[in-house]
Amino acid sequence: MLEIKNLHVKLEEEEKQILKGVDLTVEAGKVHAIMGPNGSGKSTLSYVLSGRDGYEVTEGSATLDGADLLEMEPEERAAAGLFLAFQYPVEIPGVGNMTFLRTAVNAQRKARGEEELSAADFLKLVREKAKSLKIDADMLKRPVNVGFSGGEKKRNEILQMAMLEPKMCILDETDSGLDVDAMKLVAEGVNALRDEGRGFLVITHYQRLLDHIKPDVVHIMADGRIVKTGGPELALEVENNGYTDILAEVN
C-alpha cells in the first residue's frame, strides 16, 4: 500500500540532510511502528509523506497504491487516503470543530467525485463516532483544538481519522502528552479502525503505546535510516535496554 524507496530528504532552507535513504513498505491490514531516538527523522518522514512545505526530496520515491505521493498537493494526498494524526494538533480560533470536520469530509468526498454528506447524515455519523471516543457535544461545538487538553486534542485527531476513513494512517507520536487512561481511549479508537484494507504507521518513542496498539512490524530509525526491522519483540528490547545496544550492534 505505502511504498517508500530510498527516500532522501533535506531541509529546503539549509544544507541539512535529514532522511538518508529510507526504505519502507506498509501492506494493507498491517500496523508498522517506527521507533527511534530524538532527531532520527521520524517526524520529518511523516511531514514529507503528507506534503508539508520546507522539505526537499533529493532522491527516492513514495507511492500510495502505486500513485506518486510526492507529485501531489497535500489535499490530493488526503483525498487519496493518506491521513496524518499530528504530534501537535493545530488550533483554529473561531472555527467550530463540527464545521471543520464537515468541511473536511465533504472536500474529500468532492475530490473523489462522491456526493456530499447531508447535514443529517453527517450529524448522525459524527455523534456515533464521537461517543466511542468519549467526545461530548460541547467539544464538538468548541473551536478546533482551542483550549483542548492534551488528551482532548489527541482524541480529536482520532475522531477526524474515524470520520475521514483513510486508507493509510500515520500517527506521529500520538501518545505524547497522554496519561494512561487517555492513551487507552486513543488506542481503542485506533484499534476500532484496524481492518484488512487499511495500513498504519505508528511513530512513537515508547513501547507503552504498542502495548495497546499491537504492531505487526517494528522498525528502528536512526540518523535518517531504518537500521533494524523486527517483530513486536524489538519494541520490548528497546524498552528494556534503550537504543544504545541496538545502535552499537548496527554500527
Add this chain to the structure above:
Amino acid sequence: MRQLLIGDKCGAHTVPYIEVKNNSSRVEHEATTSKVDEDQLFYCRQRGMDEEEAVALVVNGFCKDVLQALPMEFAMEAQQLVAISLEGSVG
C-alpha cells in the same frame, strides 16, 4: 486590536489613542498583526481542503467575533463576501 494580512499588497496601521480622565489609573494598549498561519493552512489541507477553502475557513474564523455581532442577514452576507474576496489572493 488584531489585524490579519492577506496577499502581498496590504499593510496595517494601528494608532493607539486612549483618553484618560483619572490620574490614578494605569492603561495599556496592544496590537498584533499576522499573516494567515502556515500551520493552520497545512492542517486544513492535510484534512482534504484545497488552499482557497482552507484560507476562507481560517479567515472566517478570525473574523467570527465581529461577524457574530452583526444582525443575522448581514452576517451571512459578510461571510460570503469574505470568501469571494479571498479568491486568488493566497500567497
